[in-house]
Amino acid sequence: MIKVENIYKKFSEWVLEDVNFDVKKGEFVIILGRSGAGKSVLFKIMVGLLKPERGRVLYDDFNIVDANEKELINIRKKIGFVFQGSALFDSMTLFENVALPLVEHYKLTKKEIERKVLASLEAVDLRGYEKLYPSELSGGMKKRGAIARAIVANPEYIFYDEPTTGLDPDTAEKIMNLTKRLWREMNITSLAVTHDFHFTKNVATKIIWLYNKKVRFIGTIEEFKKIEHKEARAYFIE
Numbered sequence: 001m002i003k004v005e006n007i008y009k010k011f012s013e014w015v016l017e018d019v020n021f022d023v024k025k026g027e028f029v030i031i032l033g034r035s036g037a038g039k040s041v042l043f044k045i046m047v048g049l050l051k052p053e054r055g056r057v058l059y060d061d062f063n064i065v066d067a068n069e070k071e072l073i074n075i076r077k078k079i080g081f082v083f084q085g086s087a088l089f090d091s092m093t094l095f096e097n098v099a100l101p102l103v104e105h106y107k108l109t110k111k112e113i114e115r116k117v118l119a120s121l122e123a124v125d126l127r128g129y130e131k132l133y134p135s136e137l138s139g140g141m142k143k144r145g146a147i148a149r150a151i152v153a154n155p156e157y158i159f160y161d162e163p164t165t166g167l168d169p170d171t172a173e174k175i176m177n178l179t180k181r182l183w184r185e186m187n188i189t190s191l192a193v194t195h196d197f198h199f200t201k202n203v204a205t206k207i208i209w210l211y212n213k214k215v216r217f218i219g220t221i222e223e224f225k226k227i228e229h230k231e232a233r234a235y236f237i238e
Ligand SMILES: Nc1ncnc2c1ncn2[C@@H]1O[C@H](COP(=O)(O)OP(=O)(O)OP(=O)(O)O)[C@@H](O)[C@H]1O
Pocket: 011, 012, 015, 033, 034, 035, 036, 037, 038, 039, 040, 041, 042, 084
């Protein structure tokens, strides 16, 4: 269970004000918001990459906002993060990229690492490509590689920042189905930020809508479709 409580964040101006919601085990939570709404900032706060001005993010009662370096490493073992734009390292092969979380935070033998990396690549249909470099992969393959890296250490939670943005419709559909399959088969509590309403309709068990610094809606897709706020209707529904 993750609880986001009273989060406030500003850079030169306020980006988030009094953001509150929770993520229960087994949910697939989608955070909707237009470009610049603060979605990536919110995700970074939730995984401890950015500090908010105020508020707490609790993982089963542990507040990641106050965590020290060592505590952060421990809590991040529960989390897989798929960055907006994949963020695979160009100088490493696909295998090395996917192995990275294991090499950095676990003491495993070469054999164990190989087994986990190959299983993870298998789960995203990338077996056989492990020796290739990111520059030799298509956009959809890079995205799947980033997902393989995020799940390699068996996380409890996975965060996807804009999983389908910048992909053609067929590839976006494949990534959508992959996120759904991992959620269902591997039982990973999943969160995504997006402005892709097709993706949202197909995966979300709960929708959170961010608008003008605040959470304006929390509920199911059926409830969201009845929303009266004209910005939400104009941007997502109509
Ligand atoms: N490190 C930073 N320093 C200063 N301002 C920042 C920083 N990161 C984000 N911002 C600002 O915070 C606001 C929210 O940015 P954020 O990246 O969270 O938007 P987003 O909802 O993810 O948008 P997109 O859909 O385009 O990815 C923007 O106005 C952005 O310029």
